[in-house]
Amino acid sequence: MARALDDPVSDTALTAVALNRFEYNRILERLGRPPNDLELGMFGALWSEHCGYKHSKALLRRLPTDSPRLLVRAGDENAGVVDIGDGMAIVFKIESHNHPSAVEPFEGAATGVGGIIRDIFTMGARPIALFDSLRFGPLDDARNRYLANGIVGGVGSYGNCVGIPTVGGEVVVEDCYAGNPLVNAMCVGLLRHQDLMLAEASGEGNPLILVGADTGRDGIQGATFASVEDPESSARGVVQVGNPFLEKLLIEACLEALSTDAIIGLQDLGAAGLTSSSVESAARAGAGVEIDVAKISRRAANMTPYEVMLSESQERMLVVAESGRESEVIDVFDKWGLHSDVIGSVTSDGSVTITESGKTVAHVPIEHLNEPPEYRLAVEFPDYLAGASALDISAIPEPKNVGEALLSLLSAPNIASKECIYRTYDQTVGSNTVAGPGADAAVLRIKGTERAIALSTDGNGRACYLNPKAGGAMAVAEAARNVVCAGARPIAITNCLNFGSPSDPMVYYQLYETIEGIAEACEAFGIPVTGGNVSLYNEAAGRQIYPTPVIGMLGLLENVETTTGIGFAAEGDVVAVMGDLAGSLDGSEFLKHFHGLIKGMLAIDLDREVAVQKACSAAIEAGLLRSAHDISDGGLAVALAESCFAGGVGVNVDSVPTEARIDELWFGESPSRILVSISPKHRSRLLDLTASVNVPLHIIGRVGGDRLKLARNADVSLDEARQIWSSGLANVLSGRMEAQYT
Amino acid sequence: MKACVVVFPGSNCDADTYHALKEVAGFDTDLRWHGDTDLEKYDLIVIPGGFAYGDHLRAGAIAHFAPAMRSVGEAAKRGVRILGICNGFQVLLEAGLLPGAMLRNDSLQFRHQWVDLRVESTETPFTAACGQGQVLRMPIAHGEGNYFADPETLRQMGHERRIVFRYSDEEGNVDPAHNPNGSAENIAGIIDEGGNVMGMMPHPERCSESILGGTHGALIWRSLGL
Numbered sequence: 027m028a029r030a031l032d033d034p035v036s037d038t039a040l041t042a043v044a045l046n047r048f049e050y051n052r053i054l055e056r057l058g059r060p061p062n063d064l065e066l067g068m069f070g071a072l073w074s075e076h077c078g079y080k081h082s083k084a085l086l087r088r089l090p091t092d093s094p095r096l097l098v099r100a101g102d103e104n105a106g107v108v109d110i111g112d113g114m115a116i117v118f119k120i121e122s123h124n125h126p127s128a129v130e131p132f133e134g135a136a137t138g139v140g141g142i143i144r145d146i147f148t149m150g151a152r153p154i155a156l157f158d159s160l161r162f163g164p165l166d167d168a169r170n171r172y173l174a175n176g177i178v179g180g181v182g183s184y185g186n187c188v189g190i191p192t193v194g195g196e197v198v199v200e201d202c203y204a205g206n207p208l209v210n211a212m213c214v215g216l217l218r219h220q221d222l223m224l225a226e227a228s229g230e231g232n233p234l235i236l237v238g239a240d241t242g243r244d245g246i247q248g249a250t251f252a253s254v255e256d257p258e259s260s261a262r263g264v265v266q267v268g269n270p271f272l273e274k275l276l277i278e279a280c281l282e283a284l285s286t287d288a289i290i291g292l293q294d295l296g297a298a299g300l301t302s303s304s305v306e307s308a309a310r311a312g313a314g315v316e317i318d319v320a321k322i323s324r325r326a327a328n329m330t331p332y333e334v335m336l337s338e339s340q341e342r343m344l345v346v347a348e349s350g351r352e353s354e355v356i357d358v359f360d361k362w363g364l365h366s367d368v369i370g371s372v373t374s375d376g377s378v379t380i381t382e383s384g385k386t387v388a389h390v391p392i393e394h395l396n397e398p399p400e401y402r403l404a405v406e407f408p409d410y411l412a413g414a415s416a417l418d419i420s421a422i423p424e425p426k427n428v429g430e431a432l433l434s435l436l437s438a439p440n441i442a443s444k445e446c447i448y449r450t451y452d453q454t455v456g457s458n459t460v461a462g463p464g465a466d467a468a469v470l471r472i473k474g475t476e477r478a479i480a481l482s483t484d485g486n487g488r489a490c491y492l493n494p495k496a497g498g499a500m501a502v503a504e505a506a507r508n509v510v511c512a513g514a515r516p517i518a519i520t521n522c523l524n525f526g527s528p529s530d531p532m533v534y535y536q537l538y539e540t541i542e543g544i545a546e547a548c549e550a551f552g553i554p555v556t557g558g559n560v561s562l563y564n565e566a567a568g569r570q571i572y573p574t575p576v577i578g579m580l581g582l583l584e585n586v587e588t589t590t591g592i593g594f595a596a597e598g599d600v601v602a603v604m605g606d607l608a609g610s611l612d613g614s615e616f617l618k619h620f621h622g623l624i625k626g627m628l629a630i631d632l633d634r635e636v637a638v639q640k641a642c643s644a645a646i647e648a649g650l651l652r653s654a655h656d657i658s659d660g661g662l663a664v665a666l667a668e669s670c671f672a673g674g675v676g677v678n679v680d681s682v683p684t685e686a687r688i689d690e691l692w693f694g695e696s697p698s699r700i701l702v703s704i705s706p707k708h709r710s711r712l713l714d715l716t717a718s719v720n721v722p723l724h725i726i727g728r729v730g731g732d733r734l735k736l737a738r739n740a741d742v743s744l745d746e747a748r749q750i751w752s753s754g755l756a757n758v759l760s761g762r763m764e765a766q767y768t
Numbered sequence: 769m770k771a772c773v774v775v776f777p778g779s780n781c782d783a784d785t786y787h788a789l790k791e792v793a794g795f796d797t798d799l800r801w802h803g804d805t806d807l808e809k810y811d812l813i814v815i816p817g818g819f820a821y822g823d824h825l826r827a828g829a830i831a832h833f834a835p836a837m838r839s840v841g842e843a844a845k846r847g848v849r850i851l852g853i854c855n856g857f858q859v860l861l862e863a864g865l866l867p868g869a870m871l872r873n874d875s876l877q878f879r880h881q882w883v884d885l886r887v888e889s890t891e892t893p894f895t896a897a898c899g900q901g902q903v904l905r906m907p908i909a910h911g912e913g914n915y916f917a918d919p920e921t922l923r924q925m926g927h928e929r930r931i932v933f934r935y936s937d938e939e940g941n942v943d944p945a946h947n948p949n950g951s952a953e954n955i956a957g958i959i960d961e962g963g964n965v966m967g968m969m970p971h972p973e974r975c976s977e978s979i980l981g982g983t984h985g986a987l988i989w990r991s992l993g994l
Contacts, residue, residue, distance in 0.1 A: 186878055186909070187819045189780020271778050271822025363777060450877050452909040454974045455817075457784040460981075471979055473787065586979055 043070025071298035078398030081528035082560040093554035104145040106556020117151040120212035120522040120578040122561035127209040131176025136184040136268040142213040144294035150223035151215025158195035163204025165758040187270035192451035193468035199439040205566030225293035228311035235345040242325030245338025272341040279362035288351035295342040317370035408532035417625040429740035442754025467512040478586035480514035487572030493628040498543025505579035511654040513589040514581025521558040526570030536573035550632035592655040593672030599703040599729040608686030609694025616693035641721040657699040663692035679727035769795040771812040781817035788973035793989030802834040815856030828858035850965040857967030868917035874950030878911035886936040897991040904984040906970035913969040915951040933957035
């Protein structure tokens with residue numbers, strides 16, 4: 027196995043494990059000898075971008091991670107753990123599965139869901155909710171439709187079977203995601219503080235038990251595959267196949283086994299399989315591990331140690347049990363019909379030692395494997411930004427008929443109802459769903475308490491493309507605004523950073539600036555980043571995706587009864603806008619939809635944003651608001667239409683005193699604005715409340731009737747508008763109608 | 769009322785059903801494993817929703833061989849109340865405790881939505897607290913809820929008032945436009961000849977508390993407590 031020093035490894039062999047010559051020399055230096063093939067494969071997997079974060083780690087240190095609510099330090103464990111009071115905590119994390127989904131959409135998306143669920147229950151938490159933020163290329167293209175339908179099918183198939191409700195997410199369509207769709211899945215779990223389990227392999231002599239699926243050849247080098255450009259050129263064989271029934275058994279069996287107190291540590295097998303799970307668990311404990319690959323049950327004959335150690339077969343867990351008590355643990359897995367193998371033990375030598383029937387086939391100090399090189403590149407302002415930000419709004423004619431423009435915008439895939447997708451997801455299993463898809467944020471009650479949590483996932487690739495720093499901050503702000511509209515106070519985020527190839531200076535700049543924006547916004551809100559995931563090399567046919575951070579926001583409601591929906595509630599209620607009445611068209615859906623323009627200068631005033639959100643929270647907690655809805659894509663007109671659809675009642679907006687252009691008034695998308703409705707009797711109290719915190723409040727009209735009447739030229743039937751909005755995405759997704767761009 | 773919820777590998781509405789029976793209905797409730805056969809002491813046995821055995825082969829096809837199902841069959845003969853919800857309904861069909869079969873939804877998709885149901889019979893222990901023709905609002909969540917039975921069975925069940933719920937509009941009108949899955953005659957729930965074994969596709973355990981958007985599910989528990 028050992029390579030002679032004078033037998034240099036070929037460039038092809040290095041490329042196969044996604045390492046470069048510099049990194050290989052670093053390995054030689056650290057080991058003092060050449061690695062054998064297995065050792066080289068292990069380095070390749072753990073030093074891959076996917077596992078090692080070598081291009082992003084230095085930048086990620088900028089993110090704020092301090093909060094008295096955090097029970098574990100951000101990044102140390104599989105997911106963030108946030109105290110929500112009453113001795114309970116929320117465990118949550120978002121992760122990408124973009125590259126597998128580009129190759130095999132159904133299984134790629136399904137295993138993305140399965141992987142993030144394991145990150146949650148491995149910490150002792152019961153998974154209670156899933157979110158899926160999806161981004162597709164234009165749906166008038168058959169390949170993109172195939173990817174979209176496969177991904178939606180995979181998400182639903184896995185989540186429905188495993189019995190965790192899918193309660194929110196996003197669906198965004200942009201040209202840049204053609205051939206490289208984004209699949210970001212977030213899982214949320216609930217635990218009692220005392221049940222928190224860490225992924226530590228500690229205690230010399232404690233047995234390592236591998237539980238769940240047998241190990242096969244699927245997914246070998248999946249981690250390295252996700253760290254190269256153009257995944258389509260690779261074989262579909264690297265994409266794993268999911269088994270949600272097995273995952274359901276693993277959830278129940280692991281949670282039951284944890285109650286025996288005979289488990290020291292628990293770690294799921296994800297990217298880089300047994301290699302990363304064993305090395306990372308041992309690294310956390312400062313220990314070593316010894317594994318005999320001959321003891322691992324296989325799905326295929328004649329698998330080499332390399333294949334066994336780097337397999338990414340799904341639905342497997344690594345259990346570190348207390349020596350002498352392994353049978354208590356194994357009995358629980360037996361009850362659930364799950365196979366378990368004792369495959370090795372914890373050692374004290376700080377190394378990972380792989381043997382095959384007594385013969386050592388790899389031996390590497392864990393500190394070498396676990397410390398990939400970190401790259402810091404020069405941050406250079408990219409040329410495209412100057413052109414993209416130059417928008418001459420005076421050259422764009424104002425729309426003549428606001429009603430027609432609104433109806434057209436309501437049919438756009440990014441604005442239209444996503445119900446045709448989310449109705450294929452079980453949203454209420456678990457009997458905790460107070461608000462699900464279609465709301466600004468999902469709301470889940472916490473059984474046995476008065477509390478509830480609100481969650482939202484938000485990303486805005488287009489904004490980040492035009493101004494990465496402002497876009498990053500706006501993504502955090504919008505996610506926070508969404509949970510605030512549901513009546514919650516934001517307390518923590520997880521984030522998934524989807525970017526192109528970091529070796530492109532443009533992409534590195536975008537990554538640097540977006541992280542800066544996310545950090546500044548988190549500091550303004552006083553909330554920590556609890557962890558997340560970075561997905562680089564997202565490009566197809568030589569084209570980089572928009573820089574696309576997706577923020578998963580966690581909010582807390584002290585009393586679930588105070589939750590507020592987006593729908594207008596009663597005829598005669600007063601309709602008002604908190605924040606500026608009109609918005610900017612820069613980077614808007616309106617500009618893209620009607621003028622084919624992705625242009626503009628984006629900005630966010632974080633002080634104003636925080637003030638508006640605090641005013642909204644105070645008004646909800648004082649019982650003043652009957653509805654609250656974030657004004658975002660499509661602007662005020664679309665927000666009004668959505669509040670009408672959700673409430674089943676029309677609106678008459680007759681007071682819009684503004685100097686702004688008519689399209690800026692109705693379709694501008696500036697942040698820091700919330701559409702609210704109140705009972706007439708609370709009007710003066712709300713005016714006093716907002717004035718006391720210097721937040722503008724514009725009373726614009728009344729709820730009522732069956733039409734959408736907007737001053738300055740719009741009067742459309744609510745039924746007609748709803749019909750167009752309901753069928754817009756369904757029509758293009760089914761291929762019945764080509765996407766219409768006027 | 770002494771109740772139990774039978775847990776199969778892959779059941780996923782077991783905890784929700786347990787919560788509704790225990791915390792909302794106030795029944796003395798146990799969770800029982802699919803390998804258990806001592807179910808004699810229960811007045812109510814609920815087969816919950818989910819994907820028992822992963823729905824491998826087809827929904828309910830493996831679960832009906834579980835040891836607990838033999839005891840459920842015996843209990844049914846003794847007149848014990850048996851309720852199958854969603855996957856539980858599919859299991860009761862496969863076990864032959866109810867007539868007919870489930871096909872894939874006519875949309876060929878899993879569907880989650882809130883539906884309206886017209887109560888067709890209040891002469892059952894599961895619906896005695898409902899009004900005749902009352903419209904209930906409940907969530908459905910299934911991929912195989914397209915109920916099928918031959919015309920003679922349908923005619924006979926109709927004649928014997930054994931069709932308990934039909935999908936309808938919010939006024940209680942039963943029409944094809946308000947059939948979410950293609951079920952024969954908009955059937956959402958049926959009861960056996962003995963009047964003690966009911967299967968229904970909608971999920972009453974998910975709408976038994978107002979914070980979850982509806983309380984019509986609690987009418988089922990209230991009926992059972994009468």
